[in-house]
Amino acid sequence: MYNGGDHYDGNGGGAANANSLFSGGGFMPSQTTNTPEGSGGGITKTRGAQTLLPLTVKQIMDASQTNDDKSSFVVNGTEVSTVRLVGRMMNKAERITDVRFILDDGTGRIEVNRWANETSDNTEMGLVKDGDYVIVNGGLKAFQGKRHIVAYSVRLVTNYNDITHHFLYCIYVHLDLAKAKKSATQPQVTANASTWNQAPPPNNQVPTLSASGNAGGQELTDMVMNVFHDPVLVNLDHGVSIAQVASRLNISDAVARSTVAHLIDLGNLYPTIDDNHYKSTLNG
Amino acid sequence: MDTSAPSPFVNGETLKTFLGRRVRTVVQVQHNEGGVLLGLSTDGHQLTIRGASGAPEPPHYIEVIGIADSSLSIRAESCTDFGENFDGVAFNGLCKLANDKYNYLFL
Numbered sequence: 001m002y003n004g005g006d007h008y009d010g011n012g013g014g015a016a017n018a019n020s021l022f023s024g025g026g027f028m029p030s031q032t033t034n035t036p037e038g039s040g041g042g043i044t045k046t047r048g049a050q051t052l053l054p055l056t057v058k059q060i061m062d063a064s065q066t067n068d069d070k071s072s073f074v075v076n077g078t079e080v081s082t083v084r085l086v087g088r089m090m091n092k093a094e095r096i097t098d099v100r101f102i103l104d105d106g107t108g109r110i111e112v113n114r115w116a117n118e119t120s121d122n123t124e125m126g127l128v129k130d131g132d133y134v135i136v137n138g139g140l141k142a143f144q145g146k147r148h149i150v151a152y153s154v155r156l157v158t159n160y161n162d163i164t165h166h167f168l169y170c171i172y173v174h175l176d177l178a179k180a181k182k183s184a185t186q187p188q189v190t191a192n193a194s195t196w197n198q199a200p201p202p203n204n205q206v207p208t209l210s211a212s213g214n215a216g217g218q219e220l221t222d223m224v225m226n227v228f229h230d231p232v233l234v235n236l237d238h239g240v241s242i243a244q245v246a247s248r249l250n251i252s253d254a255v256a257r258s259t260v261a262h263l264i265d266l267g268n269l270y271p272t273i274d275d276n277h278y279k280s281t282l283n284g
Numbered sequence: 285m286d287t288s289a290p291s292p293f294v295n296g297e298t299l300k301t302f303l304g305r306r307v308r309t310v311v312q313v314q315h316n317e318g319g320v321l322l323g324l325s326t327d328g329h330q331l332t333i334r335g336a337s338g339a340p341e342p343p344h345y346i347e348v349i350g351i352a353d354s355s356l357s358i359r360a361e362s363c364t365d366f367g368e369n370f371d372g373v374a375f376n377g378l379c380k381l382a383n384d385k386y387n388y389l390f391l
Binding site: 056057058059104106108109110131133160161167168170171 | 288290293308347362369374378389390391
């Protein structure tokens with residue numbers, strides 16, 4: 001169903017120059033660093049602000065312009081210059097030097113300009129016409145207060161699931177940026193994006209069995225996690241069994257099982273060969 | 285740039301909140317006769333699409349952009365054949381998110 005991925009992803013697209021433009025491993029913002037207060041108005045700058053961001057026209061409309069340089073935009077507190085939009089092509093006007101059209105993505109309309117530098121540029125633009133759904137990668141610009149896109153590539157949508165995917169990705173990236181901003185304002189939480197996909201360390205458990213106010217539950221989950229992190233048990237091929245947990249902590253099998261089930265829900269444990277053996281996500 | 289006339293994503297459930305306004309949805313064609321098309325929305329409502337001439341045969345999905353006539357009918361301005369392999373479940377999920385929790389990204 002989603003085999004149009006090569007069509008959608010900048011790295012696998014037909015335009016060879018897209019690789020150099022969008023190198024950096026996709027367009028999920030990474031390695032965010034915080035600029036000192038004052039110099040960037042508290043804006044989080046991504047690596048070179050060149051990260052390709054999937055956006056809706058509405059988001060571009062809502063984007064603010066940075067104080068020091070009117071040519072750069074800020075979405076979600078992140079500087080953005082290269083964007084991906086998906087929508088229908090309207091009012092296509094071909095000229096010798098460039099092709100202009102309006103992109104309507106359902107949230108709004110924005111003018112797109114595609115300069116014809118190479119023969120391949122003309123070929124690419126010849127494949128799309130008014131009414132077609134297109135994927136536009138390009139730079140976000142402003143001229144005399146009017147925002148528009150200077151497109152690097154304009155490609156026809158052949159798998160219509162790409163449209164759904166694009167808008168879901170807009171939401172996902174929006175949430176990811178919001179999360180980065182939130183963690184940047186909390187010094188005790190690391191702002192390093194690379195740690196987001198890891199399970200929480202065992203001593204930093206989110207409320208577990210103690211959700212009802214039972215502090216003993218919190219201790220129990222910690223104790224159970226400690227069993228899974230015991231150096232003696234860590235390297236067992238099949239992980240740690242429920243019976244081992246119960247005997248180590250001198251608790252009943254039923255309590256051990258329910259605690260383990262809770263830790264699975266939290267993503268701290270996963271089952272291995274059967275329903276009796278588990279490993280910690282921290283140990284792979 | 286203009287965001288004054290959006291065409292929001294809707295499913296059968298949220299269509300009624302945009303009566304008289306331009307919307308876009310995806311339906312699976314059930315029956316097509318004389319320019320009046322019956323289609324199943326991605327959340328299981330049967331919608332009547334008027335002005336959908338040249339629409340494909342069942343079980344193709346079509347995207348309809350048009351004015352919401354009533355809570356179960358749309359006057360189409362444009363129809364696009366989305367083929368047989370469109371993922372209605374994902375689209376329905378998008379409709380819910382775009383009209384509820386994250387509507388500020390869309391409207």
